Amino acid sequence: MRALAPVVLVLALLLSACGGGAPSADGDGTVAVALQFPPRAGYAFDADDGGLLTKLGVAEPLVALDPQGNAVPGLATSWTQDGTSWRFTLRDGVTFHDGARLDANAVVTALTHVLGRPAPPRAITDIGLQVAAEGPMTVRATTTVPDPVLPLRLSSGATSILSPAAYGTGQQPSPVNTATGPLRMTEIRGSEGATLMRFDGYRGERARAARVDVRYVIDPQTRELALRAGDVGFAEGLPETSRAGLAADPSVTFSEFPSARTILLQLNQSAPPFADVRVRKAVTAALDRNVLANQVLGGSALPASDLFGPAVPYGSTQAPPPADVPGAQALLAQAGHGPQNPLRVRLWTFPNRPELPVLAQAIASQLQAAGVATDITIGEYDAQEPEVLAGRYDMFLNSRSYLSDYPDAASTLTSDYTSGGSYAIDGYRSPAFDALVGQLGTVTDTAARARIYRQAAGMLVTDAVGVPIVHPRNTAAEKGVTGFVPDPLDLRPVLPVLAPAG
Amino acid sequence: MTLPVAALALRRLLLVPLVLLAASAVVFGLPRLLGGNVTRSVIRSRSLASAPDPAAEARLAAELGLDRPLRDQYLAWLAGALRGDLGRSFTTRAPVAPQVLGAAGVSATLAVLALAVALAVGLPAGVSAADRPGRVADRAVDRVGSVALAVPEFVIGPALVLVLAVWAGWLPALGWGTADRAVLPVLTLALFPAALAARLVRAETRVALAHPSTVTAVAKGLSRRRVLAVHVLPRSLTAVLAEAGPFLAGTLGGAVVVEVVFDVPGLGRTLAEAIGSRDLPTIQAGVVVVLGVAMLLTLAAELASRALDPRLR
Numbered sequence: 001m002r003a004l005a006p007v008v009l010v011l012a013l014l015l016s017a018c019g020g021g022a023p024s025a026d027g028d029g030t031v032a033v034a035l036q037f038p039p040r041a042g043y044a045f046d047a048d049d050g051g052l053l054t055k056l057g058v059a060e061p062l063v064a065l066d067p068q069g070n071a072v073p074g075l076a077t078s079w080t081q082d083g084t085s086w087r088f089t090l091r092d093g094v095t096f097h098d099g100a101r102l103d104a105n106a107v108v109t110a111l112t113h114v115l116g117r118p119a120p121p122r123a124i125t126d127i128g129l130q131v132a133a134e135g136p137m138t139v140r141a142t143t144t145v146p147d148p149v150l151p152l153r154l155s156s157g158a159t160s161i162l163s164p165a166a167y168g169t170g171q172q173p174s175p176v177n178t179a180t181g182p183l184r185m186t187e188i189r190g191s192e193g194a195t196l197m198r199f200d201g202y203r204g205e206r207a208r209a210a211r212v213d214v215r216y217v218i219d220p221q222t223r224e225l226a227l228r229a230g231d232v233g234f235a236e237g238l239p240e241t242s243r244a245g246l247a248a249d250p251s252v253t254f255s256e257f258p259s260a261r262t263i264l265l266q267l268n269q270s271a272p273p274f275a276d277v278r279v280r281k282a283v284t285a286a287l288d289r290n291v292l293a294n295q296v297l298g299g300s301a302l303p304a305s306d307l308f309g310p311a312v313p314y315g316s317t318q319a320p321p322p323a324d325v326p327g328a329q330a331l332l333a334q335a336g337h338g339p340q341n342p343l344r345v346r347l348w349t350f351p352n353r354p355e356l357p358v359l360a361q362a363i364a365s366q367l368q369a370a371g372v373a374t375d376i377t378i379g380e381y382d383a384q385e386p387e388v389l390a391g392r393y394d395m396f397l398n399s400r401s402y403l404s405d406y407p408d409a410a411s412t413l414t415s416d417y418t419s420g421g422s423y424a425i426d427g428y429r430s431p432a433f434d435a436l437v438g439q440l441g442t443v444t445d446t447a448a449r450a451r452i453y454r455q456a457a458g459m460l461v462t463d464a465v466g467v468p469i470v471h472p473r474n475t476a477a478e479k480g481v482t483g484f485v486p487d488p489l490d491l492r493p494v495l496p497v498l499a500p501a502g
Numbered sequence: 503m504t505l506p507v508a509a510l511a512l513r514r515l516l517l518v519p520l521v522l523l524a525a526s527a528v529v530f531g532l533p534r535l536l537g538g539n540v541t542r543s544v545i546r547s548r549s550l551a552s553a554p555d556p557a558a559e560a561r562l563a564a565e566l567g568l569d570r571p572l573r574d575q576y577l578a579w580l581a582g583a584l585r586g587d588l589g590r591s592f593t594t595r596a597p598v599a600p601q602v603l604g605a606a607g608v609s610a611t612l613a614v615l616a617l618a619v620a621l622a623v624g625l626p627a628g629v630s631a632a633d634r635p636g637r638v639a640d641r642a643v644d645r646v647g648s649v650a651l652a653v654p655e656f657v658i659g660p661a662l663v664l665v666l667a668v669w670a671g672w673l674p675a676l677g678w679g680t681a682d683r684a685v686l687p688v689l690t691l692a693l694f695p696a697a698l699a700a701r702l703v704r705a706e707t708r709v710a711l712a713h714p715s716t717v718t719a720v721a722k723g724l725s726r727r728r729v730l731a732v733h734v735l736p737r738s739l740t741a742v743l744a745e746a747g748p749f750l751a752g753t754l755g756g757a758v759v760v761e762v763v764f765d766v767p768g769l770g771r772t773l774a775e776a777i778g779s780r781d782l783p784t785i786q787a788g789v790v791v792v793l794g795v796a797m798l799l800t801l802a803a804e805l806a807s808r809a810l811d812p813r814l815r
Contacts, residue, residue, distance in 0.1 A: 041548045041595070046549070047548035118562040119545050122549060172596075217765045219765070221763075226676045229668045229674065230671070231667075231674050
């Protein structure tokens with residue numbers, strides 16, 4: 001044991017210099033959180049980081065969202081449309097974290113900056129958006145053609161407004177002490193984390209914790225262990241294998257909720273064999289999506305019966321039908337495939353989302369039972385994308401968010417399923433579908449849009465445009481912290497409502 | 503230092519810039535020549551669900567200089583590198599050099615601490631095991647060492663967290679920057695080299711104990727402790743030092759698992775993130791730094807071995 005003496009000495013020296021245990025939710029109102037996705041581009045608004053800043057409760061766009069995803073007043077209190085022009089009236093008395101006051105010029109500066117980026121945010125790209133101050137507290141926004149959902153687009157975190165001091169520096173605008181949210185970012189530690197302090201000058205409900213220490217922890221198991229050890233009081237995106245244990249732990253409040261994402265088996269309709277709808281329907285019938293969700297993924301996802309899941313009001317909540325192998329074989333026989341002419345197809349997917357390779361294996365196994373042989377390739381998405389977009393594939397297992405930065409599915413339906421859409425991997429060509437989705441360009445009413453979404457999703461099912469496999473579920477857990485409100489849309493602020501327990 | 507050692511050092515040092523130049527050309531060219539649309543990848547790394555947009559890609563390519571001929575891109579990068587400017591990240595637009603050097607500093611600290619702990623445990627354990635065959639230290643080097651050599655870091659790390667952080671509550675589970683946060687990643691990273699060092703030292707010590715000069719020293723009546731310290735340990739250290747350089751170099755770029763498991767902002771994690779987002783300037787800078795340090799450390803280890811062991815001079 002004498003051999004261990006040096007290491008004990010080294011450890012003792014290390015520990016003697018330590019600054020105490022890691023903070024969690026302590027008495028001075030500090031909450032430590034472990035989030036799964038670090039900033040992608042140093043909190044750039046033309047990246048997904050604008051949405052992250054909204055989720056943190058740091059930055060705010062003109063329009064906020066209610067829990068159902070409806071547009072409600074944010075930095076703007078009201079808005080009106082007149083053809084291609086919208087007028088947004090700004091909220092009085094809004095103060096940036098650096099003390100500057102919100103006015104129309106500040107909004108124009110912020111939106112002009114993000115619109116001028118080489119690749120502007122998805123929410124406001126391709127609509128010809130221009131903004132101008134029309135008065136001290138009025139902003140006019142114009143689009144190339146009348147846009148029925150501009151307020152929803154401007155709820156995207158990518159369109160958040162920073163203080164004018166953040167712009168014109170020659171550098172990327174920094175959110176440190178320049179935003180308007182209930183939490184003020186005071187320190188950025190690269191992609192490792194950030195420090196947020198309560199903004200006492202906030203106009204609305206104050207953040208419940210005086211300080212939030214944000215850590216971006218990319219490994220799910222590390223997030224779980226950090227929560228269990230008390231390093232953090234809130235963690236999201238927990239390991240599938242830990243769900244039962246966390247749910248049973250009385251010291252942990254575990255939440256599981258749907259996400260606006262679908263894992264799809266995309267089928268190439270532009271070439272045989274999936275140009276034949278009978279073959280596509282045979283593949284759909286051969287798959288047991290309930291088994292894939294509940295057994296293969298252990299319940300960490302919900303079986304999908306159409307493109308939209310329970311995260312949105314117009315999503316399907318019905319379970320898909322069980323597998324019908326005889327039906328699948330009959331359809332294949334009608335299409336000329338059977339023991340004498342077996343169908344052999346390629347299935348591509350990528351490992352960035354670890355559930356995809358697992359699902360690919362299970363899908364191949366289920367298809368095998370119906371007489372379809374599958375050759376699986378797990379590759380890099382970046383290499384696969386040009387091939388699938390060019391129609392040089394058979395089946396592609398993909399994971400797709402059906403809301404792009406704001407709670408409206410029109411852009412996904414357009415890019416993914418209309419003729420000539422920029423991400424039309426399936427190669428679906430349907431004038432009826434194009435006309436239906438085209439109506440979204442003029443429909444403002446939320447309920448009417450929801451009806452169109454339901455109808456569009458139904459058409460995709462009827463025409464067997466790929467197979468929606470599962471809707472992944474999100475997870476979060478609190479320990480020594482209260483207040484978390486699940487947001488299936490993943491678009492609303494999360495951290496301001498967290499508070500130390502007790 | 504004798505002349506041959508100085509000549510060796512000079513020859514190796516002169517090779518460093520040449521190897522780095524060749525490596526930088528390979529690292530620069532490979533990702534661009536392997537196919538795929540780099541600009542599209544950069545856009546996707548910043549905005550995951552974005553659909554292809556040729557106009558946006560063209561604008562971004564112009565901003566990043568990706569629309570220029572590959573040769574011009576490389577020469578521009580090389581000219582910057584010679585001035586200490588390793589370019590700007592494709593994703594964050596921030597200068598790469600401070601980010602990579604900062605991360606390399608974290609990894610270097612982690613690796614040096616791990617090596618120190620490994621040597622602090624491995625050297626005395628190996629000597630003791632060789633000096634008293636079949637006793638506790640010898641059996642521990644066999645059995646504990648087998649476990650430490652066989653069990654990967656992604657198992658050992660979480661297991662240590664579970665025991666020392668979750669159950670005992672003695673240490674934080676993740677992070678870096680304070681001494682208590684360093685303990686678990688350092689221990690995890692130290693286990694393998696500690697076991698390796700113990701086994702190497704045990705084997706070398708056994709040989710050294712049987713060496714005529716050692717036998718003579720014992721016959722002259724020198725104390726056991728003095729015999730071990732003066733006649734045995736220098737010979738035993740040679741083998742360990744030969745491994746120490748490559749270990750440190752490998753850890754600098756390769757401690758990805760430990761850095762991810764413990765959320766340590768080191769070079770391994772930085773490179774892993776950069777590869778995931780195809781942030782080529784960060785990858786280039788990281789690989790060049792790792793290569794340069796690896797070459798220098800390997801050279802330092804070789805020189806130290808030669809200085810300690812007259813047979814190598």
